[in-house]
Amino acid sequence: MIVKQAEFLTSIATTDKLEQLTLPQFAFVGRSNVGKSSLLNALCNRKNLAKTSSTPGRTRLVNIFQVNKSFLFVDLPGYGFAKASKTEQAGWQNLIGTYLEHSKNLQMVFVLVDCRHQPTEKDLQMVDYLYAYQIPFKVVATKTDKLNKSEFLKSKNVVASTLGLGKDDIIFVSSEKKQNIDKIWEVVESKL
């Protein structure tokens, strides 16, 4: 995919606005700091389209980006941000749920997990949730540049077995080194 246009469209917090978003949508979800915003930037070849930060909990709204005037990338708030209060966390979870249940034309959810860690209970819950609602999803393991070869092979087993998926069902990427970004594009293109 050649990205000719990529721009921030809007932030949402209510279902009303969701009705107005009718272009095909691709959402990025995962725990805070996993690299959602960075992946979005890597896909669009822009450094600061989505704001990234080493401080977890940076993205607190559902941020929508329009690409090539024809589809939308949706940057969802991170879940499991320990420093946020319980009420704040509940608010974000609701926002993620609201988006996933009420969005029009949601094509695919990319569930991001950090390849250096075993997927958490929250990641499993997200995968179960998407199964239950029959929302198509693809698991993406991020930050592969942080692993050496043997760690990488181990990570493939751990991520796949923890989530009950096949090793080939998971896309391993590095947004930093721009590795396997094309694999994400293949999935997006297959849905357009």
Ligand code: GTP
């Ligand atoms: P929230 O908005 O808080 O939910 O986080 P996020 O999932 O959007 O993460 P973000 O993209 O802001 O990245 C978090 C941190 O991880 C930043 O310091 C990034 O530079 C770093 N990071 C993201 N992707 C990669 C990667 O592929 N490799 C490396 N080495 N670092 C990465």
Ligand code: MG
């Ligand atoms: Mg973010």
